[in-house]
Amino acid sequence: MSLLVAEGLRKRFGDLAAVDGVDLQVEEGGCVALIGPNGAGKTTLLNLLSGHLLPDAGRISFRGEEVTRLPPHARVRRGLSRSFQVMTIFPQLSARENLLVPVLARLRRATEPLRPVDAFPEAWEEADALLRDLGLLEAADMPAASLPHGDQRRLELGIAVASRPRLCLLDEPSSGLNPLERAGLLDLVRRLGAERATTFLVVEHDMDVVFGLAHRVVVMDRGRVLADGPPEAIRADPRVRETYLGEEE
Amino acid sequence: MSPRARRWALGALLVLLVSLPVWASRYVVYLTIHILLLALNAAGFNLLFGYTGLLSFGQAGFYAVGAYTCARILLAWPSLLPGVLGGTVAATLSAVLLGYLSVRHTRIYFSMLTLAFGMMIFSLAWKWRAVTGGDDGLVGVPRAPLELWALTVPLPTVERYYVVVLVAVVAAVALLHRLVRSPLGLALQAVRDSEVRAEHVGLPVRRLRLLSFAVAGTCAGLAGSLLPALENTVTPPIAHWTASAEPVLAALLGGTQRFGGPLVGAFLLVVSKDVIVRFTVHWSLVLGAVVIALVLGFRGGVVSVVEPWLARPRPARRAVARAGEQAP
Numbered sequence: 001m002s003l004l005v006a007e008g009l010r011k012r013f014g015d016l017a018a019v020d021g022v023d024l025q026v027e028e029g030g031c032v033a034l035i036g037p038n039g040a041g042k043t044t045l046l047n048l049l050s051g052h053l054l055p056d057a058g059r060i061s062f063r064g065e066e067v068t069r070l071p072p073h074a075r076v077r078r079g080l081s082r083s084f085q086v087m088t089i090f091p092q093l094s095a096r097e098n099l100l101v102p103v104l105a106r107l108r109r110a111t112e113p114l115r116p117v118d119a120f121p122e123a124w125e126e127a128d129a130l131l132r133d134l135g136l137l138e139a140a141d142m143p144a145a146s147l148p149h150g151d152q153r154r155l156e157l158g159i160a161v162a163s164r165p166r167l168c169l170l171d172e173p174s175s176g177l178n179p180l181e182r183a184g185l186l187d188l189v190r191r192l193g194a195e196r197a198t199t200f201l202v203v204e205h206d207m208d209v210v211f212g213l214a215h216r217v218v219v220m221d222r223g224r225v226l227a228d229g230p231p232e233a234i235r236a237d238p239r240v241r242e243t244y245l246g247e248e249e
Numbered sequence: 250m251s252p253r254a255r256r257w258a259l260g261a262l263l264v265l266l267v268s269l270p271v272w273a274s275r276y277v278v279y280l281t282i283h284i285l286l287l288a289l290n291a292a293g294f295n296l297l298f299g300y301t302g303l304l305s306f307g308q309a310g311f312y313a314v315g316a317y318t319c320a321r322i323l324l325a326w327p328s329l330l331p332g333v334l335g336g337t338v339a340a341t342l343s344a345v346l347l348g349y350l351s352v353r354h355t356r357i358y359f360s361m362l363t364l365a366f367g368m369m370i371f372s373l374a375w376k377w378r379a380v381t382g383g384d385d386g387l388v389g390v391p392r393a394p395l396e397l398w399a400l401t402v403p404l405p406t407v408e409r410y411y412v413v414v415l416v417a418v419v420a421a422v423a424l425l426h427r428l429v430r431s432p433l434g435l436a437l438q439a440v441r442d443s444e445v446r447a448e449h450v451g452l453p454v455r456r457l458r459l460l461s462f463a464v465a466g467t468c469a470g471l472a473g474s475l476l477p478a479l480e481n482t483v484t485p486p487i488a489h490w491t492a493s494a495e496p497v498l499a500a501l502l503g504g505t506q507r508f509g510g511p512l513v514g515a516f517l518l519v520v521s522k523d524v525i526v527r528f529t530v531h532w533s534l535v536l537g538a539v540v541i542a543l544v545l546g547f548r549g550g551v552v553s554v555v556e557p558w559l560a561r562p563r564p565a566r567r568a569v570a571r572a573g574e575q576a577p
Contacts, residue, residue: 050449076451088449090442093435101439104432105451111460113433114424120432163451 001064003028003167003199004049004080009058011044018044019055020223026167031193031200033210033231036220037243042203043085045220046169049201050082051075063166076105079166083156083173085203091145095136095155098144099127102162127162133192134158150181154188161192170202174209182206186213211235219243266415270408278411282479284519285418286472291499291511292425293468298497299505300429301461302441303355306493307347307363310370311466313488315340315473317374320387320483327393329404329413333474340470341463343370348462352455355444364490371488386484390477407479414475421471422512428464429508437461469496502543504550513552517543 004026011019019041026032034042047053049060051072059068062080070078081102090098103123104110118124131137134154139147144155153173160168173189174182186209193200204210210217210231217234219227227237234240270278290308297303319336323329351362374381381387392410395402404410428434439447440457448454477483486492495518496511503514521539526532547554 052445052449071453072448073451073453076449081451082449084445084449088443088446090439090446092442093438097435097438100432101435101447101452102450104435109432110436110452111433111457113431114427115432116427116430117432117435123432159446159450 030215033214040220041223081165082169083160085171096140288512288515290472291496293465294496295500295511297465301437305363307367309492310367311340311469312473315470319474320477336474337471341467344466352458374485392478504552510552
């Protein structure tokens, strides 16, 4: 069974058909890259899949269950999480608290009103283990806003995977990073994916990164899926070369 | 402050408060009741503002619902506990209802809605003569005895009533303190920091906002319910939007980033008002100037500025060390 099935998804903003009839299936395992020129509808598609926006038409099912109109938090509970293109963390909370929030939510403890946060050692251990994986254990008690940009990006990735999603959507997770940090972050994505049995759907601009990371590449253009296949096939596809890769070379 | 120093300071404060009727004048006791009521109201407000990121101008509405309901109950059935509980529950229910309509919005839209709903409650207090007594308010509210099962404690003096208020406010503030330290408190702060991120980590954002709104309304309602038995009257000005500004000012004065901020702010506000009123009829002008000076002079509130002088940084997380040791 496919992890995620989207059928006939459409979303218009005024006259612009941002997503114009997208069918997409994502199978369990590995990393799928979503590429396309600016304005191709990649972020809108992610917004529809994660519930940040509701589609005008079409349906989305996740692990065999229809989730088309479910609010984001209900999708997270079913194992579908995401990160954002613009840095989206909890700036005033400490790095550890940034991870405790999704961990406690997953453990169904997020609304426990009377016991202190300290009273949930399983959540603390999980958050700290993840902080260690992210290389942020030293910064655990620092307010997230005070961390360097690269650390904030890693923390953001951590927040997205802390809810132990089956499918995690990452919207340009390495934007604003230098090439070295970028490689490190995508390496981290690969490692976390393998360790946690999380499948990633990643919007990414850097072609080297995309072809190094993904086992499958989906190309979008003007709201539609232009091509879909393994990296080698995509690289060789003349339509893709024309509309997208051509611009870069 | 170190946890130990903090505990000592808190203990000393409690001893001071408990022994107050023994050594202080009746007026000081009366004034302290007002400080306690505002402190509770402001602490509840700050759960909504400092912790959840929603600025409400409607606290006076729930305060008034508590006060009027309690007064009506006491007039019909002179027993303190049913009055206070009834007033608090009525305030909670109205906070749930109006909160449900308000928390769909955030920022200025939310603030304006709470202002409007607060003024609706004010109009009710003013116009619904049959229930509220209109501009006369409800008069002759008895300071009814506290009846607990077989035990009946009469409360003829302000000093005795003070003890009831102290117990109720300390208990409510202690509960509130537990709440902000809990996962729920953390979740509310996550909602404040980033609504979008919060809902995408699995938090039901709107429900959390409503919960915070209801708790804030309950605090205001409990504070309001404790008023009629003290003053023996309830009049519409307590519902006015200018009364909603009091918890806002107290929180800003003391600092919204610390749990204790609004409590300290309530003390400062009530005391400075009381002092200024002695010297001038234009007290609100002077009070305004004092508040502006304090807010500008103590960026982030009096508590955030004073606390670092008192000693080391926050007694951070002992559990950090614990969790660290356990990890391989």
